[in-house]
Amino acid sequence: MNLSELIKSNSERKYFAVYPENPKAYDEAAQAAGLAAFQARFNTNYSFIDDNATNFIGEEVSPYLQTGIGVKYAQYDVPTLVHNASAAFNIWKKADLDLRIKVLANSLERVKERFFEMAYSTMHTTGQSFLMSFQASGPHACDRALEVLATAYQQMTVYPSNVVWTKNMGKFDLSLNKNFKAIPKGVSLAIGCSTFPTWNSVPGIYASLVTGNTVIVKPHPKAVYPIAIFIDELKQELKANGLPTTVIQLAIDSSDQPLAKVLAENEQVKMIDYTGGNLMGDYIESLNKTCFTEKSGINSVILESVKTIDPVAQNIAFSASLYSGQMCTAPQNIYVPADGITTEEGTLSFDEVKDKIIASVSGLLLNPKAGAPTLGAIQNDATSKRIEEVKGKYPSQVQLNDLKIDNAEFENARIKSVNVLVVDAKDESIYLKEYFGPLICIVKTESKDQSIALAKHSAEKNGAITCLAFCTDAKRMELIEEEMNSVFTPVSFNFTGAAFVNQHAAWSDLHVSGGNPSGNASFTNADFINKRYIWIGNRYML
């Protein structure tokens, strides 16, 4: 069954995962070829098939090498981009849904052939480890796109295209021809982030495209290459089908002259998909356009009872360390009652719990085989600087300071180990802020109930994408679930071993609920698709 057929067969659906996430499942020679392709791109212009610009710019820097990779992209001004997108819209919107699905599904198959180049380009722009780069930017991003296409197919076929409607009027029947059309809204803008350049942007891009809208992609200027691969393959597939290649366009900008706001405010831009910080996200939401945001939040850990502490402390340590806390699902605040937690071997005091967590972080990071691959690299200097500032401001709370971690493969990698603050529940001004990057706060609370109340308050006020809880009492698990769910935050209970809170699939785990300040949309909801078009029913007298 090809992808288009798979998309149309609802019975086969639930959660797509058609792209193996293990790199070894792919052709043996593919990894070396992908690396070579990536390296060949150094210090060159990445031209698309339709580029006619004379100026090329780019400022991507490898967090592992700490040197620029020198890849440049064709620069267009906003009026040109918007004009192209509007012109292409008039053709693309008339393309049959089946054709749009075919083109978009084929583009994923094309991207699959470049998963290893994608992985290396993600690694050397975001600082993710090789494995995370491979999985997140390649298979997982494509699976997300596939889910979007399937949801769109389902949503856009809920009404018949044409019906004859008949109503008995007593002595005669009144009949009308009716047609039902999903009219797309127009030009869409996708604003990407620096840490997950495809995983976060691909769902919105494919959702706008499949519904008949055209898309301008404005990636973070430091993380362009991975999404450029999608754009490249989309353009080629569009051309192969005789469709305008400007259905999808790259808007390259620079840190000095950012274009996001100029594009967002353009009156031809009707929809915006955004991933990034709150300040810009709140601005996007204030524009009164159709928008889908994933902003920041503070993820909590509620720790109140466990079987044994070691696997729990190790689980927390790993989740906090993975990609140096630069994941939207990374935990930040760990709430532990002042009178400790219960275990099968008796009560552990707050200090014992706190020490266990700190020891687990150190143990993981100082393990030469585990530390560097778990942390990856810091995407940009600002993240490291912010964390140093926090530590400078609250020196007496710092209980685990930077450890020296070496990366054997990349001696210049920008590495920062996980820092630990230990704070009191009353110090809300310290811990009720998002610290993006490798910093966690262990919060001493008055009671288990205060832990829940603080985690709930934080999710409601600051947003939260997820919550990790450790609790062995069924009644209290129910309470934690109900309280956190009431502020639209999902809970993962008692994760140990290979289960980590960070792993949050878009569909299977309904990633981002859209119900708290961490974002206004959920990929999994039908409205992620159907807010991009308007159903219209026309009537004809027979």
Add this chain to the structure above:
Amino acid sequence: MNLSELIKSNSERKYFAVYPENPKAYDEAAQAAGLAAFQARFNTNYSFIDDNATNFIGEEVSPYLQTGIGVKYAQYDVPTLVHNASAAFNIWKKADLDLRIKVLANSLERVKERFFEMAYSTMHTTGQSFLMSFQASGPHACDRALEVLATAYQQMTVYPSNVVWTKNMGKFDLSLNKNFKAIPKGVSLAIGCSTFPTWNSVPGIYASLVTGNTVIVKPHPKAVYPIAIFIDELKQELKANGLPTTVIQLAIDSSDQPLAKVLAENEQVKMIDYTGGNLMGDYIESLNKTCFTEKSGINSVILESVKTIDPVAQNIAFSASLYSGQMCTAPQNIYVPADGITTEEGTLSFDEVKDKIIASVSGLLLNPKAGAPTLGAIQNDATSKRIEEVKGKYPSQVQLNDLKIDNAEFENARIKSVNVLVVDAKDESIYLKEYFGPLICIVKTESKDQSIALAKHSAEKNGAITCLAFCTDAKRMELIEEEMNSVFTPVSFNFTGAAFVNQHAAWSDLHVSGGNPSGNASFTNADFINKRYIWIGNRYML
């Protein structure tokens, strides 16, 4: 098959119309009993089963009698209403979806027993004719509620409640229990209008209720009785099922001390359904809450070619006259090219077309059998005054002034016939405004293309719920449809005989597109349901 079963059997669905819209299809004695029930309510307090207030207020006036009907409703302050709604929410949100559907479907069956009382109370608050009152407030409102329940059942069962999720991790399988929950948002507010007190409010009320939210209904103070019947029956059905009767509450207010803004701004109120004018509607949309609005708009008629003019002019005359133009689907502006329109009998000049329309309006209204029942009565004096003001401002454009129409049954009925202005396309300041009530503008355009351009511009800028077009050329029909659809306005083509543009079923005709300033929501879209709750997925380590 009972209603709950019908709702759950998707195969039976498409467009519900389970309640006959012909009054004769109901029990023969029901009409007299309904009238008696209505009359027995005059000058009494309408108490609900849970009322404990001491103060009762009411200011409804019959547009047919022009005397107050003296029905009063228990008055509660906003903190009490919100407190009750929040308390009931904590119970109602935990009720099983099947139970909620059963209660809500049963309430519709209860309301059905009061369709005639509903009809008379609608007639004597809104000024609608008896037949429209019966159909709109009874069967059509109940059918809309039923559609909402069916859509909700469909949407809220898209995810399984529980699954065991297993992922192969190479040497072992990782398994988690996952649950998926649709978490309701909280207290919902439904703000009603004076002309369609149930038809417009029932979809939002039932959508909030079925998804587990509680509802405060704030009707227009001059049109309370019809929706009070729904509230009454809902409370009784809730009580019969041991559920809190305050799941639904009436917030009665007065013209002097309106409560809509106080309620809308209350922080416990999370969602708002609104029907009414633009000023208030824009304010509701600005509150940054989940909201569903149906505001005003200007509906256009595009007249460019017909077979014969008479049935067309008659169709326009009837649509403009029905309920004195107080329907949200009533046409206002009729665009006719200066060089006339083509017919099978040759070209008709602009003046000939204009005269035909005016003659058809006069002919219809002066027909003693048709005039009064078609017009109904004017809901309130302000509507009549506004139209007199317009005529006073543009005296030279008035080509059909008030006709004297008598209502044989109600000699005091507040009647105003359809007034006709004839204007030039360049006089946008005259006709590009909504004139709610019995006033139409015949607009002389430079060309057919200008007619389309003006209708499109008007829909985009002022909103439009529908558009009526007369055109016999297939290519131009396609053009009209495409242009009007691009501003998210549906088109009805070549309606004559028993087909009228005003008749716009919520589901079969996708009433209100949500894509232009006439409203931000569509009853027919999945997001009319699923914006009222948030999907959450929790995970448990096995």
